[in-house]
Every structure is written in C-alpha cells, then in structure tokens.
Amino acid sequence: MGEEAPEILLDNLERNSVLTYDSDSQGYSSSVVIGDKIYVVGGSDDATDLSISVKVFDKLNGKWLNPTVLGTKPTASKGHSAVLLKTDRILILKRDSSLDDCFWFLEVDTPFVKKQKELLGTEVVAWSTGVTGDAPKPIVISGPSGVGKGTLIAKLMKDYPTTFGFSVSHTTRAPRVKEVNGVHYHFTERSVMEKDVREGKFLETASVHGNLYGTSIEAVETVTSAGKRCILDIDVQGARSVRASSLEAIFVFVCPPSFEELEKRLRSRGTETEEQVQKRLRNAKAELDQGRCPGLFDHILVNDDLEKCYENLKKLLALDERPDASCEPTVENFKISVYHSVSIKDQKVLIRCKNNGLEAETGSMFVLDLSSLKGGAPGRTRGRYLSASDSSKKQ
Ligand SMILES: Nc1ncnc2c1ncn2[C@@H]1O[C@H](COP(=O)(O)OP(=O)(O)OP(=O)(O)O)[C@@H](O)[C@H]1O
Numbered sequence: 081m082g083e084e085a086p087e088i089l090l091d092n093l094e095r096n097s098v099l100t101y102d103s104d105s106q107g108y109s110s111s112v113v114i115g116d117k118i119y120v121v122g123g124s125d126d127a128t129d130l131s132i133s134v135k136v137f138d139k140l141n142g143k144w145l146n147p148t149v150l151g152t153k154p155t156a157s158k159g160h161s162a163v164l165l166k167t168d169r170i171l172i173l174k175r176d177s178s179l180d181d182c183f184w185f186l187e188v189d190t191p192f193v194k195k196q197k198e199l200l201g202t203e204v205v206a207w208s209t210g211v212t213g214d215a216p217k218p219i220v221i222s223g224p225s226g227v228g229k230g231t232l233i234a235k236l237m238k239d240y241p242t243t244f245g246f247s248v249s250h251t252t253r254a255p256r257v258k259e260v261n262g263v264h265y266h267f268t269e270r271s272v273m274e275k276d277v278r279e280g281k282f283l284e285t286a287s288v289h290g291n292l293y294g295t296s297i298e299a300v301e302t303v304t305s306a307g308k309r310c311i312l313d314i315d316v317q318g319a320r321s322v323r324a325s326s327l328e329a330i331f332v333f334v335c336p337p338s339f340e341e342l343e344k345r346l347r348s349r350g351t352e353t354e355e356q357v358q359k360r361l362r363n364a365k366a367e368l369d370q371g372r373c374p375g376l377f378d379h380i381l382v383n384d385d386l387e388k389c390y391e392n393l394k395k396l397l398a399l400d401e402r403p404d405a406s407c408e409p410t411v412e413n414f415k416i417s418v419y420h421s422v423s424i425k426d427q428k429v430l431i432r433c434k435n436n437g438l439e440a441e442t443g444s445m446f447v448l449d450l451s452s453l454k455g456g457a458p459g460r461t462r463g464r465y466l467s468a469s470d471s472s473k474k475q
C-alpha cells in the first residue's frame with residue numbers, strides 16, 4: 081500500500097466503519113476511522129501470514145505506522161465486518177466462522193493498550209476473543225517462599241485437571257533437580273526474557289530473590305484457550321501488577337502459621353543454599369507485611385494444616401465460581417453468511433444474515449448485547465451474549 085492512504089470503497093456500516101476490497105493483497109480488509117488514525121484490518125501483503133493483519137494510517141502526517149500487535153491473532157477468514165465500539169475497540173465479525181471463532185475485539189485505546197503504548201513507545205493494538213458467559217476469573221496465588229503455594233496448586237491440578245490450568249511463568253533462575261522446562265517454568269536467559277518484555281509479551285514481571293520472573297500473555301491465553309481456569313503462582317509485586325491490569329482475577333494470599341514454621345519448611349525442602357534461604361526469609365518479612373495491605377488480596381489463607389488449608393481454598397473458589405459457561409444458552413446453526421449487514425442500536429449489535437444478495441426478507445437476525453461485555457486484553461472479552469430472532473431459534 082506504500083504511503084498512500086487506504087482507499088475506502090464501500091460504506092456499508094454506520095460509525096466510520098467500512099469494508100474495502102484490497103486489490104494489492106487480493107483480500108478483504110476493513111478500515112475504521114478513529115480520530116486521526118485509520119485502522120486497516122485484514123488484507124495482509126504477507127502471503128505466509130495466516131492471521132488477520134492490522135495496519136494503522138496516521139492521517140496527520142500521512143504515514144503508515146507498524147503497530148505492535150499483542151494477544152493471539154484471529155486466523156484469516158473469507159471476509160469480516162468491523163464495527164467501532166466506543167472509541168477504544170473495534171468488533172470484528174469473521175464470516176463463515178464457528179461461534180467460538182467469530183467475535184474478536186481489536187483494542188486500540190483501552191487502558192491495557194494505553195499502558196503498553198507507554199511501555200513500548202510504539203503504536204500498539206491488542207486482540208481479545210469474545211467468549212460466552214461469565215467465564216470464571218483466573219486465580220492469583222501469592223505468599224512468601226516456602227509457605228506451600230506450589231503444594232496447594234499441585235493438589236488442585238491433580239484433583240481437577242480439566243477445571244484448572246497452571247500459568248507457566250518464565251524465570252531466569254536455574255532449574256531445580258525435578259523441574260521440567262515448559263511444565264514448572266520456562267527457564268530463560270535474562271537477555272532473551274528482557275527482549276520479550278520490551279516487545280510487550282508479558283502481563284507482569286518482577287525481580288524476585290535476585291532473579292527475573294514473569295507471566296507471559298501467552299501463558300494465560302494457553303490455559304484459557306484450553307477452556308480451563310487459570311492459576312497464577314506469583315509474588316506480591318506480580319499480584320500488584322496484575323491487580324492494576326485489566327485481567328480481572330481473584331487474589332489469594334497464603335500465610336504461614338508462624339515465621340519459624342516458614343523457615344522450617346523452606347529448609348526442609350532442601351532446594352536452596354543457605355545464602356538463598358536467608359535472602360528468601362528476609363524477603364518473606366516484607367511480603368507478609370504487604371500481603372496484609374488492604375485492597376490487594378481478596379482472601380487470606382493460613383496454611384497450618386495442609387488438608388484444612390486445601391479445603392478452605394476449594395471453598396473460596398466455589399464461592400467465587402460463576403455459572404459454568406457451558407450452561408449459557410447457545411445459538412444453533414450460527415454462521416455469518418456472505419450477505420450480511422451489521423448495525424448498532426441501543427447497546428446492541430444487530431447482524432442480519434441473508435440467504436442471498438437479493439432476497440431481503442429471508443435469512444436470520446442475531447443480536448449481540450454489548451452491555452454485558454467485560455474484561456478484554458490481555459485476557460478474553462467475557463459476557464458475549466448472543467440471541468437469535470425471527471427465523472433463527474431463540475437461545
Ligand atoms: N501445611 C504444610 N505443613 C507442612 N509442610 C508443608 C505444608 N505445606 C507445604 N509444606 C511443605 O513446605 C515446603 C515448601 O512448600 P512449597 O514448595 O509448596 O512452597 P511455595 O510457597 O510454593 O514456595 P516457593 O514460593 O519458594 O516456590 C515443601 O517441602 C512442602 O512439602
């Protein structure tokens with residue numbers, strides 16, 4: 081496309097959103113105007129790129145900006161529609177896709193994207209996929225080293241392997257004897273991890289006991305894409321960063337019954353040198369103070385008797401559990417056809433699918449309720465409630 085402004089051919093939608101045919105790349109793209117920028121979604125020049133591409137044209141200086149694209153990208157489709165929602169995100173409706181792959185949100189100015197723009201110093205956009213219902217929130221488990229976080233999480237994962245999934249962190253620390261790369265951690269060189277941090281691949285990072293640790297956006301997405309509830313084992317600094325992010329989670333702080341017992345557990349684990357044990361115990365004092373800071377953690381658990389603590393953890397997770405997404409009604413035979421139109425009215429996106437281009441009266445209409453949407457990048461956009469009207473069955 082060179083330095084030319086995107087050519088807007090067909091104004092088929094309200095609110096600055098149009099579908100275009102991009103003759104250079106032989107693919108459909110849509111252009112959405114927000115302020116001084118035009119977001120061109122799709123129509124990649126790169127034949128090897130199997131995902132929907134994003135380009136940004138700056139109207140002020142007449143230049144194309146190459147944005148950093150965060151999150152899992154949607155795979156390319158045979159076409160899509162784009163609808164501007166407020167001024168911070170664009171809804172992309174993929175044609176001929178299953179319900180689970182049809183609704184995507186391209187965030188262009190949400191709080192998460194704004195923060196990443198600041199951090200990276202580049203233009204940033206972030207993808208988030210829409211999921212039905214109020215999927216259960218991720219669980220952040222923090223507490224001083226040796227308190228038993230890993231032990232409690234291992235029990236949960238063993239008892240509920242299809243419900244919970246562990247967010248595998250990155251760390252620059254050396255692996256312990258029984259630790260497996262990719263299972264317990266992604267063991268990484270500091271320079272590699274720092275580069276990934278600069279490229280915006282991390283939800284949070286912290287320097288803990290002299291090493292760098294971090295949760296990548298991909299680690300969380302891998303778990304949620306498998307339909308599981310994500311568990312993060314991170315330190316208090318990490319919990320604070322996640323709290324400040326747009327990832328809505330439940331925060332649990334695990335305390336030892338006493339400092340002496342914590343020291344005993346840490347030593348009996350036998351994985352650290354004396355010098356490292358001393359460092360971890362020093363840090364534990366500060367962590368215990370911060371853990372009690374009001375507003376950071378939703379629940380505090382004392383891990384005295386392991387079985388009792390585990391029972392309490394399970395109770396609080398059940399308490400916070402939202403109705404299972406699979407209980408949400410679903411639309412039968414949902415598919416966005418070639419001939420469709422999209423409009424917004426009263427917080428609702430109306431999608432009219434016609435059987436062909438001529439018969440205006442036949443086909444189906446689907447309604448997406450915008451008022452129930454929450455969350456978003458770096459997680460999923462939850463609360464995607466869709467209903468069908470006229471010839472389509474009601475959910
Ligand atoms: N309630 C408990 N009573 C006695 N020992 C326990 C209890 N919970 C855990 N432990 C033991 O304490 C040691 C430390 O536990 P664990 O490795 O799970 O801690 P952690 O909080 O994950 O530590 P780190 O943050 O360093 O990874 C382990 O040897 C574990 O078996």
Ligand SMILES: Nc1nc2c(ncn2[C@@H]2O[C@H](COP(=O)(O)O)[C@@H](O)[C@H]2O)c(=O)[nH]1
Pocket residue numbers: 222223224225229249250253284285286288289293294295313314315316317318319
């Ligand atoms: N902020 C983050 N903290 C993390 C992450 N992964 C683990 N941790 C915390 O580090 C300490 C030490 O862990 P260890 O395995 O070396 O004993 C512990 O408190 C973990 O909770 C992370 O991704 N981010």
